[in-house]
Amino acid sequence: MKVWLFLFFCFFSLGTNAVVKRHDIPPENYVLEKAPEYLIDMPHEGHGVLIDPQWVLTVAHTIFYDYVGENLKVGSKTYQIEAVHIHPDYTEPAKHLLEGDLAPLMSFFKSRSDIALIKLTLPVSDVEPINMYTGENEVGEIITVYGRGATGNGLTGEAPDTKSLRVMNQFQNIVQSAEGSWIVFTFDKPENALALEGMHGSGDSGGASVIFKEGGSFLVGLSSWQLGHGDISTFKGGLYGATAYQVRVSNYYDWISSVLGS
Template structure:
């Protein structure tokens, strides 16, 4: 049992997300009194994003069990989940990937489609959905990312004990690559960082990553996983130099529209 728990926690630290901050900036600078209304808390943990009055997008690994008929609080009202759609090439890692060298697990993460669409039984009436980014020029864009998971800083990494606090934070970073399923960025040290530079860690999976155009947010990514090296038993999330991967929403636009249309 202890081995199983260790493997599960190691897996979560790699593929769920939190706001990890610069060590030289007061942590409260990242805190938001209220996040955007289109950002939704999932039933167990992690987030979803309202992209249509009756549809929420999230990462598939936040779907821990059958969420049909579960409730989501959106705005001032509660809505019931009617159906969850997940691409066929999403799978969970086998136990042998959760021990030893991280390289096979990293390859596994990169090869799958970590996205899910949730249909609600009725349309949301009091929250404006966020627009999806429709371009393919994410590289070089400044993204703003939201989440209420664990916090920490780039020197010490993320602190799992803060996860239960559920504080809403935001951070920024610059997209360095946008290929296939993923956009990626690096958590840089202060001398090369944005004023509110950060990255995701434990508890923010599915959190919205947006760019602002003319003051309007456009959904670019969904927080998904961190690139790790070495043995999984020594992995520490959220350190300076770590590369973060987010689901590239533009890559799934056709699938999203096809599922919503069906």
């Protein structure tokens, strides 16, 4: 695994696989017995989402190396990766951004396009892909977000040593901002929070953010990064008041369509 990705997961909850929960709600209330079938575990950390019988959408920073030939389990079957398409505006952070003040790294994350498409060698036959949201009015919507890995609560933050448990959780939040590439929400304290309020955390990258309306499920976002302040060495993810950034799927609909069409 690349060194910068190790730092990325450890310090920021920015490539995420965790669900950080309210401290006053039983943790088991967030646990899912079974994940949605369109949610796919990536080869190492993070998730992808089946958006077409032969295509998986994820965040680019879950692609640690050339995944061609690697296997993905979708539903009850295993499929091989034929190709990986990373957005042309995705770049990795320079080493100097991974130390000292977080502000330059946060600006870097905000400026790039953290999204990728994975093509399978064969179409999936027994799992229904999720529909992508194509509107522009995500603000105010309640989203349900899925993740498997480290957990914690808003008082103490996430506990990285729980990541190996690989428990599937869900949480909810309300979209506060949806402009350009990003959907943004805040992990509110209990007095202002939803019943299953939460935050993505370390390892949850690519986890689906979904809205339910008109009798269907729609993919609106992919867990990507969490806003940090101060020095990288003292950052603690998953505390109340934390701000999450998720890839805004509607913003990339044309790029997704062009890759699938090609």
